[in-house]
Amino acid sequence: MTxxxxxxxxxxxxxxxxxxxxxxxxxDCLNRLEQPLRVAFTGAxxxxxxxxxxALGEYPTRALRDLVLLDDPGPADDVPDAxxxxxxxxxxxxxxxxxxxxxxxFARQSAVNSVLVLSRADEVGAxxxxxxxxxxxxxxRAWREDPLCTGFLGVIAVAGxxxxxxxxxxxxxxxxxxxxxxxxxxxxxxxxxxxxxxxDPAFPGPIPVETRRSLVVRFGMFGVRLALTLIRTGCDDRVxxxxxLVRRSGLGELRDTLAGCFVARAEALRARTAIIxxxxxxxxxxxxxxxxxxxxxxxxxxxxxxxxxxxxxxDIRGGRTALSGEPAEEAxxxxxxxxxxxxxxxxxxxxxxxxxxxxxxxxxxxxxxHEAERPDRPHAERAAAHVVVRSTEGLLSLFA
Amino acid sequence: xxxxxxxxxxxxxxxxxxTHGRADLAERLRRRRDxxxxxxxxxxxxxxxxxxxxxxxxVLNAPVCAVGDAATPAVPTEIAYAPEPAxxxxxxxxxxxxxxxxxxxxxxxxxxxxxxSRVEVxxxxxxxxxxxxxxxxxxxxxxxxxxxxxxxxxLAEADAVILVSDATAPLSAAELALARHVRTWCPxxxxxxxxxxxxPGWRAVAERDRAMLGEAGVDAPVLPVSAVVxxxxxxxxxxxxxxxxxxxxxxxxxxxxxxxxPEQSRALLAAVGVRAAAAELVESLRDRVxxxxxxxxxxxxxxxxxxxxxxxxxxxxxxxxxxxLSDEITDxxxxxxxxxxxxxxxxxxxxxxxxxxGDPAKVWDEFAPWLDNALAEAxxxxxxxxxxxxxxxxxxxxxxxxxxxxxxxxxLRLDGSGLEYLDDVGRPxxxxxxxxxxxxxxxxxxxxxxxxxxxxxxxxxxxxINPISIGAGAAFAAKTIKDEGGMRLQRxxxxxxxxxxxxxxxxxxxxxxxxxxxxxxxxxxxxxxFTGLAEELADELTHERExxxxxxAERERRTGHIRREIDRLAALHQRAGELGTIAGRQQRRExxx
Numbered sequence: 003m004t005x006x007x008x009x010x011x012x013x014x015x016x017x018x019x020x021x022x023x024x025x026x027x028x029x030d031c032l033n034r035l036e037q038p039l040r041v042a043f044t045g046a047x048x049x050x051x052x053x054x055x056x057a058l059g060e061y062p063t064r065a066l067r068d069l070v071l072l073d074d075p076g077p078a079d080d081v082p083d084a085x086x087x088x089x090x091x092x093x094x095x096x097x098x099x100x101x102x103x104x105x106x107x108f109a110r111q112s113a114v115n116s117v118l119v120l121s122r123a124d125e126v127g128a129x130x131x132x133x134x135x136x137x138x139x140x141x142x143r144a145w146r147e148d149p150l151c152t153g154f155l156g157v158i159a160v161a162g163x164x165x166x167x168x169x170x171x172x173x174x175x176x177x178x179x180x181x182x183x184x185x186x187x188x189x190x191x192x193x194x195x196x197x198x199x200x201x202d203p204a205f206p207g208p209i210p211v212e213t214r215r216s217l218v219v220r221f222g223m224f225g226v227r228l229a230l231t232l233i234r235t236g237c238d239d240r241v242x243x244x245x246x247l248v249r250r251s252g253l254g255e256l257r258d259t260l261a262g263c264f265v266a267r268a269e270a271l272r273a274r275t276a277i278i279x280x281x282x283x284x285x286x287x288x289x290x291x292x293x294x295x296x297x298x299x300x301x302x303x304x305x306x307x308x309x310x311x312x313x314x315x316x317d318i319r320g321g322r323t324a325l326s327g328e329p330a331e332e333a334x335x336x337x338x339x340x341x342x343x344x345x346x347x348x349x350x351x352x353x354x355x356x357x358x359x360x361x362x363x364x365x366x367x368x369x370x371x372h373e374a375e376r377p378d379r380p381h382a383e384r385a386a387a388h389v390v391v392r393s394t395e396g397l398l399s400l401f402a
Numbered sequence: 403x404x405x406x407x408x409x410x411x412x413x414x415x416x417x418x419x420x421t422h423g424r425a426d427l428a429e430r431l432r433r434r435r436d437x438x439x440x441x442x443x444x445x446x447x448x449x450x451x452x453x454x455x456x457x458x459x460x461v462l463n464a465p466v467c468a469v470g471d472a473a474t475p476a477v478p479t480e481i482a483y484a485p486e487p488a489x490x491x492x493x494x495x496x497x498x499x500x501x502x503x504x505x506x507x508x509x510x511x512x513x514x515x516x517x518x519s520r521v522e523v524x525x526x527x528x529x530x531x532x533x534x535x536x537x538x539x540x541x542x543x544x545x546x547x548x549x550x551x552x553x554x555x556x557l558a559e560a561d562a563v564i565l566v567s568d569a570t571a572p573l574s575a576a577e578l579a580l581a582r583h584v585r586t587w588c589p590x591x592x593x594x595x596x597x598x599x600x601x602p603g604w605r606a607v608a609e610r611d612r613a614m615l616g617e618a619g620v621d622a623p624v625l626p627v628s629a630v631v632x633x634x635x636x637x638x639x640x641x642x643x644x645x646x647x648x649x650x651x652x653x654x655x656x657x658x659x660x661x662x663x664p665e666q667s668r669a670l671l672a673a674v675g676v677r678a679a680a681a682e683l684v685e686s687l688r689d690r691v692x693x694x695x696x697x698x699x700x701x702x703x704x705x706x707x708x709x710x711x712x713x714x715x716x717x718x719x720x721x722x723x724x725x726x727l728s729d730e731i732t733d734x735x736x737x738x739x740x741x742x743x744x745x746x747x748x749x750x751x752x753x754x755x756x757x758x759x760g761d762p763a764k765v766w767d768e769f770a771p772w773l774d775n776a777l778a779e780a781x782x783x784x785x786x787x788x789x790x791x792x793x794x795x796x797x798x799x800x801x802x803x804x805x806x807x808x809x810x811x812x813x814l815r816l817d818g819s820g821l822e823y824l825d826d827v828g829r830p831x832x833x834x835x836x837x838x839x840x841x842x843x844x845x846x847x848x849x850x851x852x853x854x855x856x857x858x859x860x861x862x863x864x865x866x867i868n869p870i871s872i873g874a875g876a877a878f879a880a881k882t883i884k885d886e887g888g889m890r891l892q893r894x895x896x897x898x899x900x901x902x903x904x905x906x907x908x909x910x911x912x913x914x915x916x917x918x919x920x921x922x923x924x925x926x927x928x929x930x931x932f933t934g935l936a937e938e939l940a941d942e943l944t945h946e947r948e949x950x951x952x953x954x955a956e957r958e959r960r961t962g963h964i965r966r967e968i969d970r971l972a973a974l975h976q977r978a979g980e981l982g983t984i985a986g987r988q989q990r991r992e993x994x995x
Contacts, residue, residue: 090570093451093543125570125597223599
């Protein structure tokens with residue numbers, strides 16, 4: 003795929019040889035094909051972009067090592083390959099504003115490069131202790147039911163502050179929290195009711211106000227309360243507490259989505275960015291002879307299977323298809339949601355025997371071909387099965 | 403008792419709103435005027451998820467409003483005093499459906515959107531017993547959404563408004579705009595800063611909000627509150643904790659609103675409403691004046707210029723068509739005469755040839771019909787040709803008017819076919835050489851011959867009358883008869899020629915006169931027709947210019963009218979301001995046209 007795009011860009015560079023600005027743009031497109039994927043964090047002011055980008059980015063994991071995270075890039079400075087959009091509430095106005103502007107037909111049809119994040123999830127429901135669960139339910143419901151959430155690869159509730167705090171939890175902070183947790187609950191309750199009560203000089207014990215303040219600033223009142231509850235219920239060392247805070251924050255789900263939908267598809271997403279920029283150039287500065295290039299771009303766009311896979315993954319996961327349960331899981335796996343190598347797609351060990359992989363692939367192909375050709379199924383279902391068949395054929399073709 | 407001053411000003415402004423097509427403003431003022439006395443309505447407004455429901459529940463110490471992730475109703479909820487808790491759904495057509503308070507949220511969710519107009523809830527609370535009504539509104543959002551409209555509808559009747567914004571972030575631009583709008587319509591506004599329990603930086607946010615409101619000219623206190631703390635305090639019966647929730651201040655403010663003397667309050671609300679409506683109306687009127695001015699500036703100049711261009715065109719057109727017509731008619735006159743002359747010349751030639759050789763006495767009967775026919779044909783052809791030329795000229799002149807010529811050409815059919823001017827040729831007097839005349843002529847010739855040859859032969863002794871002289875006499879007689887016959891023929895021929903030519907000349911003269919007359923008629927008809935047309939066009943143009951100029955006058959009159967209206971509204975605005983001052987409040991800005 004990258005080679006096709008490279009050829010297209012070279013052909014375009016020939017066409018625009020005498021235009022320095024166009025040449026620079028095409029050159030940049032070519033360079034970007036080799037560079038890490040750029041993921042932009044966008045959203046309204048104080049929606050938690052920086053915190054979330056920091057929580058994801060300052061602690062690189064293997065899964066996300068090939069990403070460049072851009073904190074709210076301006077519209078012109080950098081063209082991101084993928085976007086994490088943050089909204090504070092799943093309200094119609096905010097969701098409508100979160101929709102990316104429509105571009106060319108290809109840009110729309112391949113617009114499978116955004117994840118919607120319900121940020122500051124710990125503030126949902128007035129910071130009750132079940133805030134994160136409620137937020138997760140809200141996000142899932144919105145993804146399944148709200149037409150404004152169609153097209154996103156995921157709608158994920160994340161408490162950025164909690165995630166960041168959890169990841170960067172220090173020993174002294176854990177010790178402090180553990181000391182507070184040791185105070186009888188009834189006695190502590192009124193002191194963790196609000197920020198003011200927590201930082202009140204009347205707070206029992208010798209901990210200075212400033213230390214308490216920094217704790218509540220780092221974790222938020224919800225985070226402090228959650229940490230105390232967690233320590234009381236068994237997270238009795240820093241590592242355990244840290245892991246549990248991060249797990250509950252929803253960061254893991256976001257990271258998995260980014261890894262599965264962005265990192266694994268980096269090549270396709272980079273190619274997409276290059277093609278969209280090339281399309282824009284061809285449309286804005288038409289040249290004689292550009293028609294052939296335009297039709298080559300169209301052919302490329304029509305043949306790009308990755309975007310169909312991503313869209314179908316989003317549809318299946320968002321509950322917008324008839325698939326559910328075991329078949330749905332198999333379908334998203336075959337489509338590459340958990341990794342795009344043949345072994346990943348077929349749920350085999352990474353060092354599986356090629357014969358084994360081939361047989362498993364053949365088996366999956368047979369079953370999904372049957373699904374794709376069942377006349378008693380609605381067209382949409384058969385079309386979805388066709389995409390899975392095409393993915394399976396693709397993985398088998400590697401063994402030909 | 404005379405009507406209070408505020409009522410007069412309000413009614414006048416209301417009329418102005420209605421006159422200028424702002425039924426919405428008129429309706430708001432009307433509701434302000436007819437607001438029930440003995441009730442203090444306190445509205446709660448805010449963007450979604452700011453904690454409105456929690457705030458109201460905390461104010462009432464009762465779970466009245468839907469909170470959390472439950473969908474907020476799209477209609478206002480009015481919470482008033484009732485000895486027993488009760489809830490009523492009020493439908494679009496005022497039907498009332500009582501429901502249990504605890505089932506209210508479920509009942510609301512089950513009803514399709516748009517079937518309800520409001521919800522009424524009664525709770526046994528001391529706070530409300532003096533006639534205070536708390537109105538929970540749908541969240542404000544997209545300015546075009548019906549939910550927002552339903553929320554802002556509150557401003558028509560609210561005596562005071564609690565704006566709700568949470569402490570997680572300072573006021574957004576939209577929230578600030580909402581605050582400004584609310585303050586324009588309602589004099590008593592407070593900003594409740596919610597969720598201060600969860601936000602470490604709430605003091606900074608409160609300061610920022612105070613500063614922003616101050617800069618925007620909204621004099622509203624900012625009261626930080628925490629529903630969570632209030633709830634905990636209520637549960638624990640802890641007065642100190644309750645004080646920390648910020649609610650005592652808020653309740654104090656609410657009590658202040660409820661305690662205001664009603665008549666003064668009404669006057670102030672009316673004054674504020676009048677000022678808000680007048681300001682909005684003046685703004686829309688100013689927009690209209692601007693639009694009219696722009697319209698006039700651009701349109702009128704262009705229209706006049708176009709009219710001027712058309713007048714110039716018309717002048718050029720007039721010269722062109724008049725010249726063309728006179729040239730063409732002159733040409734036609736000479737061409738027609740030449741054509742006729744040419745045709746008659748050919749006829750005359752034929753006449754000459756005929757009578758140079760032929761004997762009129764023998765050929766006349768054949769000749770006369772031919773001549774009549776030839777002349778008729780010549781006249782007919784000439785006349786047809788004339789009609790064609792006249793038609794052509796009319797078209798050529800009409801073409802001078804271009805696209806403006808949108809009517810039928812004048813009727814140019816010539817009367818008759820020209821043939822009625824023809825008489826048949828009259829037969830001239832042709833004398834024939836009759837037998838008696840021939841005998842006499844023969845005798846006269848023979849007499850000379852007999853005598854001459856008789857005298858010569860008498861010298862030879864012959865008698866005077868002898869065979870020779872008789873023979874000579876006979877010869878002479880024959881020759882004389884022959885000579886005499888020839889002379890008579892020539893004379894006849896000359897007479898016939900003359901007669902025929904005279905007839906032809908006669909016809910020519912008369913017909914060419916007719917032709918000239920016909921052409922003149924054509925000329926006159928065309929001239930009248932096109933002069934009429936040109937005059938009509940000129941009239942049209944004059945009329946158009948008059949319309950344009952009159953339009954300007956009309957526009958100026960209208961603009962003047964609007965300006966006077968603005969002045970009138972500005973005066974109302976000022977009077978309302980004075981009323982406001984009397985009612986105990988300082989008004990700042992004044993409007994001017």
